[in-house]
Amino acid sequence: MEIQGKIKMIDETKTYGTNGFRKREMVITTEEQYPQHILVEFVQDKTDLLNNFKEGQNVKVSINLRGREWVNPQGETKYFNSITGWRIENLSDSVSGDMPPMPPVEAFEPANDLNEEDHDDLPF
Template sequence: MEVQGKIKLIGETKEFGSNGFQKREVVVTTEEQYPQHILVEFVQDKCSLLDSYKVGQPVKIGVNLRGREWVNPQGETKYFNSIQGWRIENLVAQQPGGGNVPPPDQFEPANDLNDEDYDDLPF
C-alpha cells in the first residue's frame, strides 16, 4: 500500500526500552477533497530514511498495516493498529521538468528527415 501527500511534520527518532528499539514518526497530509493527516511510523534502520526530507515536500510512502492484540490486567482484549513505513520517495523528482530532461524549447529540431522516414509505422 502507499500513502501520498505533503509532509506536515517529521518527528525526532525516539528510543524505547533497554534493547534499543527506535521509532520515528512522520505526518503526511493527503491532497484530496477531504485531506487526511496520516501518521506513519518508521522503525529501527528505516528511521534514517526520513533524514533527507523536509516539511512541505510531496512524497509517496510505501506502508504496511500492522495490528496487535493485547489483553489488559482486567482480562479485556484490546486491538491496536499502526501504519508502518518501509520506503519513501520524493514526488518532485517524478513530476515533468523535475528530472534531467531539458524544457521543450531546448530540443534540437530533426532536420534530416526525408519522405520515406516520415511514416515508417508497420500498420
C-alpha cells in the same frame, strides 16, 4: 500499500527500552476533497529514510498495516493498529527522472537540405 501527500510533520528519532528500539513518526496530509492527516511510523533502520526529507514536500510512502491484540490486567482484550512506512519517494523528483531537460525549440536549426530521393529507405 501506498499513500501520497504533503509532509506535515517529521518527528525526531526516539529510542525505547534497553534493546535500543528506534522509532520515528511523520504525518502526511493527503490531497483530496477531505484531506486526512495520517501518522506513519518508521522503525529501526527505516528511521534514517526520513533524513533527506522536510516538511512541505510531496511524497509517496509505501506502508504496511499492522494490528495487534493486547489483554490488560483486568482481562479486557484491546486491539491496536499502526501504519508502518518502509519506503519514501519525493514526488517532484520522480516526475523528471534522470533525463536532462529538453532544450527550447529555438535551439534547433531547420532542416532545409532534405532531398526526398535520398531518404527512400523503405524495405519493400
